[in-house]
Amino acid sequence: MNLNETSAQTAAPVTQKGVYISTYGCQMNVNDTERMYSLLEMANFTPVTSPDQAEVIIINSCSVREKPVHKVYSEVGTFRRLKEKNPNIRIGVGGCVGSQEKDKLIKDAPLIDFVFGTDNIDQLPEIVGRAYDQSKVVQTQFQHRAPYHVETMVRNPGVATFVNITKGCDNFCTFCVVPYTRGREKSRPFSHILDDVNKLTQRGVREVTLLGQNVNSYKSDCGVDFADLIERLAVETDLQRIRYTTSHPKDFNQKLVDVMYRNQPKVCEYIHLPFQAGNSRVLEMMNRGYTREQYLEKIAMIKKAIPNVVLSTDIIVGFPTETEDEFKETISMVEAVGFETIYAFKYSPRPFTKAARFEGQIAEDVKDDRLARLFAAHDALAMPLAESYVGRVLDVLVEGKDEKRGNMHGRTSQNKNVYFTGDKSLIGQMVPMRITKANPAVFRGELI
Ligand code: SF4
Known part of the structure; x- marks a missing residue:
């Protein structure tokens, strides 16, 4: 799909609305969330970092772990106060629980305005538009015949x-x-x-x-x-x-x-x-x-x-x-x-x-x-x-700065996160680093 085509096909709301997406589950879902934000941004929505600032709130759900449906209902419940304050808010559920539960979600939790499946993400701007025009929207069918043509959409791809x-x-x-x-x-x-x-x-x-x-x-x-x-x-x-x-x-x-x-x-x-x-x-x-x-x-x-x-x-x-x-x-x-x-x-x-x-x-x-x-x-x-990594020299691809801790960080080929002292000019560079401390979760290194 071409980004501009998507934008042209989508009926954009007149004013910019904030959209907040709460994401559960695997990397596939994290990627899908990024795609949802990109599509909605092209349709004139603004990604926000808290549901308090949003007019559209979406739960991108996961059904792989325990009690997935319960998790959706309990998060939807936390938005009740916001919706009572602002009836224009639309609440949606996507991801695997959306595909799995379909209209049952709305029957059990009427606060939900729209439900969409993992195969309906590209129609999301239109689904949200319909959620404003009609009372409830459920769109979860698989696009069995459609080829898998999606352009990668990442707003700030980083390194x-x-x-x-x-x-x-x-x-x-x-x-x-x-x-x-x-x-x-x-x-x-x-x-x-x-x-x-x-x-x-x-x-x-x-x-x-x-x-x-x-x-x-x-x-x-x-x-x-x-x-x-x-x-x-x-x-x-x-x-x-x-x-x-x-x-x-x-x-x-x-x-x-x-x-x-x-x-x-x-x-x-x-x-x-x-x-x-x-x-x-x-x-x-x-x-x-x-x-x-x-x-x-x-x-x-x-x-x-x-x-x-x-x-x-x-x-x-x-x-x-x-x-x-x-x-x-x-x-x-x-x-x-x-x-x-x-x-x-x-x-x-x-x-x-x-x-x-x-x-x-x-x-x-x-x-x-x-x-x-x-x-x-x-x-x-x-x-x-x-x-066993301590003392080894590994190539680290520098990804960014952890602003909270003030450390730079990157990853080794072996998928080890390494924190080190350095400056932002290193972001995007592959640098050799001696590992000075290591535990299974995180490594510390020094530039050579
Ligand atoms: S059925 Fe599930 S666990 Fe098995 S290969 Fe497919 S995604 Fe993986």
Whole structure:
């Protein structure tokens, strides 16, 4: 979509209204929020930083974690006072809960004026316009037939930003609501991504993270696959760094590893590869498409080509029927691979998903206990891993200044946030830095 076309098609309100968006969930949602702000700004709305200043308030919701609908209702409730003071305020809900709950949201919480789905973001200015003309608006249908043509919209991209390459997912992991809230998987044409990246680098962007629910299954209609995409962005653009997320182990292949190796240091030495469970029977129940052994083979393949690679992962504990011994295989997987970061959660049932109907749901106290033990096991290995960086010299791409703490900050290829003393002229530069302090969350460094 062309930005000017969008602007021309949208009926702009006569006066500028403030718009505030409250964002939950994953990076995809953060990116969607940026797109919503950009579209609404082109339609003559002004982004504001507090709901008190807004006439349009949007909750960009997430349904991956616990009690998502409850979170939406409770946040909507906090806007009641504002709406009573100013009846012109319009309150909307987008994101995965919008796609999932549709008009039920308005029935249960009449303060909500409009609901839209993850596939309706480009119609947002028009939806908001209709919310002013008519009483309630619900627009959540998927654009199944439409190709995935979206121009990256970021108002202030900075040094590092995100570029969507796929949307939706066809994998239907039995615990996951995403295929129902984001629809079938679609890939953007390669030429559109290349064009986006070139425009971003002209605006000063040095690093992009390619985003998708399963980036490894990216396939452009011209035949470019994910490994080709990475290589061509590395060779044909002015990017200094390329990252991507999220990978699926079943689609992670040798070709991608070879491309990463060939294109170091542009392609970062960091891979987020969710394994979810360490036991093959549980993985099969999850419909993940790989066994424990196959996952470990992929890790061995990666480490052979990129010995310094840093790995992170997603884990679910307490999946239905998971036994104590099977859970212990999750801990042993974390230890065997040496993940520097883990994102671990208790299993909780999601609407529409198969696992929500499985027998053998695990008691909450057992899940709590397993999660605590998993974090404790990871803590024991994460600290020594972090400390092993002290004294090393790493290239840091300087991203900005933390005005509160007065420190400059940037990131290493390994996705480590490094804080240091320096000045703003370094923003956008790649600088060598000696790591002087390290814990799993943050590093301290000094310029060399
Ligand atoms: S791969 Fe599985 S966990 Fe990831 S978005 Fe698709 S269904 Fe959900």
